[in-house]
Amino acid sequence: MKFDWDQWNIQKNEAKHGVSILEAESCFYDSHLMIFDDQMHSTPSEKRFIMYAKSMEGRILMVGFTVRSGKIRVITARNASKKERRVYEKS
Incomplete structure (x- = not known):
């Protein structure tokens, strides 16, 4: 997997x-x-996605991302809310 980050999103997250x-x-x-x-x-020009997943630190995160030129571009990543955690844990 290849990722593409901009400096602003790295600092913000x-x-x-x-x-x-x-x-x-x-x-x-x-x-x-x-x-x-x-x-x-x-x-219309950019499809975005939301992901719930467990990180290497064991935290359940919500990650917003898109795919540009075949690379994953993370837009935001934060701790999942209680509701988001429940959805993930029930899967």
Whole structure:
């Protein structure tokens, strides 16, 4: 898997949500990850997705991402809410 990050998102996720790029990327290797279309944030020119997954740190995260030029571009990554955790844990 290849990832594409911009400097702003790296800083934002670490400062605001305490999620490093390595932790966010580790979610894509969770065998129980759940991916949904993010219809609220998708546009005609860019489809976005929401993922619930367990990170290498053992935290359940919500990761918003898109795919650009064959690379995964993480937009945001944060601790999953209670509702999001329940959805993940029931899967």
